[in-house]
Amino acid sequence: MDRRLHHKLSTAKEYEEEGKFLHAIQIYHSLISEYPDHIEAYVNLADLYQLNGKKNSAEKVLKQILAEQPDNSEIKLYLSQFFMQNKEWVKALDLLSGISSKDPFVSYLNGYCQFKLCNYEKARLFFLSFITSDEEPELVYEAYYLLVKTEYELNQFENSLKYAKKAEVMYNNHWELYLIIAKNYFCLGMFTHACDSISKAIKLKNEESVLYEWAGKINMKLDNFVKARIYFQKHIELKEKTTSGDYTFLAEACMKSGKLNEALDFYDTAIKMDPKNFSALKGKEHTNKLLTNNLASDA
Numbered sequence: 001m002d003r004r005l006h007h008k009l010s011t012a013k014e015y016e017e018e019g020k021f022l023h024a025i026q027i028y029h030s031l032i033s034e035y036p037d038h039i040e041a042y043v044n045l046a047d048l049y050q051l052n053g054k055k056n057s058a059e060k061v062l063k064q065i066l067a068e069q070p071d072n073s074e075i076k077l078y079l080s081q082f083f084m085q086n087k088e089w090v091k092a093l094d095l096l097s098g099i100s101s102k103d104p105f106v107s108y109l110n111g112y113c114q115f116k117l118c119n120y121e122k123a124r125l126f127f128l129s130f131i132t133s134d135e136e137p138e139l140v141y142e143a144y145y146l147l148v149k150t151e152y153e154l155n156q157f158e159n160s161l162k163y164a165k166k167a168e169v170m171y172n173n174h175w176e177l178y179l180i181i182a183k184n185y186f187c188l189g190m191f192t193h194a195c196d197s198i199s200k201a202i203k204l205k206n207e208e209s210v211l212y213e214w215a216g217k218i219n220m221k222l223d224n225f226v227k228a229r230i231y232f233q234k235h236i237e238l239k240e241k242t243t244s245g246d247y248t249f250l251a252e253a254c255m256k257s258g259k260l261n262e263a264l265d266f267y268d269t270a271i272k273m274d275p276k277n278f279s280a281l282k283g284k285e286h287t288n289k290l291l292t293n294n295l296a297s298d299a
Contacts, residue, residue, distance in 0.1 A: 005035055009044070016048060024048060032064075039065060043078060055086060073099050080109060089113040104133035108143060115146055120153045141170035148180050157184040175205035182214055191221045209238035216249060225257035244274035248283065255287050260294070263287045 008031055015024035028045035035041065042065040049058035062079045069075055076095045083092035093113045099106050111126030127143045127150065144167040151160035164181050171177045178201035185194035198215045205211065216231035232250040236242050251266035264287050270280035 002035075005031065005038065009040065012044065021048060021052060032061075036068060039069075039072075039075065046082065050082070050085075058082065073103075077106070077109075084109065084113065087116070089116045093117075104130050105139075107133070108139055111143065111146065115150060118153070120150050123150050124154070138170070141167055145171055145174075145177060148177065152180055152184060155187070157187045160184045173204060175201045175208060175211065178204065179211060179214065182218065186214070186218055186221070191218055194218045195222060207238060209235050209240075212238065213246070213249070216253060220249075220253060220256075225253055229253035229257050229259070242273075244270045244277045244280065246270075247273065248277060248280045251280065251283055251287075255283065255290070260287055260291050264291075 008027055012024045012027040012031075015021070015027065025045065025048060028041050028048070031038065031041035032045070042061050046058040046061045049055070049061065059082065062075070062082055066072070066075050066079060076099050080092040080095040080099075083089070083095065090113075093110065096106055096110050096113070101107065101110075107126045107130040111123045111130060114120075114123035114126060124147065127147050130143050131140055131147075144163050147163040148160050148167055151157070151163060161181065161184050164177060164184070167177060178197045182194045182197035182201065185191070185197060195215075195218050198211060198218055201208075202211050202215065212231045212235035216228045216235060219225070219228035219231060229250065232246070232253050236246050236250060239246065247266045247270035251263045251270060254260070254266060255263035264284060267280050267284035267287060270277050271284065274280070
């Protein structure tokens with residue numbers, strides 16, 4: 001590397017570390033003018049802009065070097081990941097389509113973008129292509145994990161569980177994996193297995209509201225209505241913004257565990273939040289009948 005270029009790059013990095021971003025930006029612009037074919041200055045400048053919340057400026061810099069070297073796959077790959085960081089999945093895919101599909105990492109990135117766009121069939125194909133390449137061992141497990149989610153979204157619950165066993169090698173402390181496993185078992189009607197998995201997830205992340213929602217649903221299927229009520233209450237306590245459906249679940253658990261007055265209160269709350277909540281309206285009507293019957297039998 002040219003000694004002058006190396007010195008200026010080092011100086012710019014020192015300024016970055018000292019928090020003197022304007023000085024660093026000036027040096028990078030100077031380097032781009034002086035060495036227009038040198039990628040590092042563009043990339044460093046784009047990173048610096050991104051770090052300081054100037055996303056448009058970062059994109060402009062990266063597009064500038066791409067215009068200078070339109071066939072450079074390294075630049076396309078970097079810019080595509082920049083778009084991914086900013087959740088611009090379509091832009092990332094457009095760039096990735098211009099890079100050789102023989103690169104396994106490109107298959108992984110394509111799969112990730114397709115997954116984010118809910119194109120699950122395409123995502124599955126790209127992830128499987130990446131996995132069979134036997135490259136990037138750590139990313140392979142991440143691809144398995146994403147396949148777990150992908151197959152679940154495609155209602156291929158047994159396939160999802162198959163990939164979950166692969167992903168678990170690296171993700172055995174990841175609460176969301178066990179949540180998806182529980183949801184798969186739930187959809188397959190294997191409620192005891194679902195209960196075991198959701199319990200593992202709660203042990204890993206005991207302040208995550210969605211876990212208690214699913215624990216409640218699973219225990220309802222197992223006729224453990226008291227446990228279900230406790231889980232639904234915990235779900236509501238932890239959830240930032242509750243819905244009419246949340247209170248409907250809790251009301252049903254109360255009703256089935258014999259807490260009829262509490263059930264009515266929660267059905268009323270659900271109906272106030274959504275007057276058209278048919279499940280809550282029907283549940284309230286049924287609970288009122290049960291209370292009436294109880295009063296009649298006591299008399």
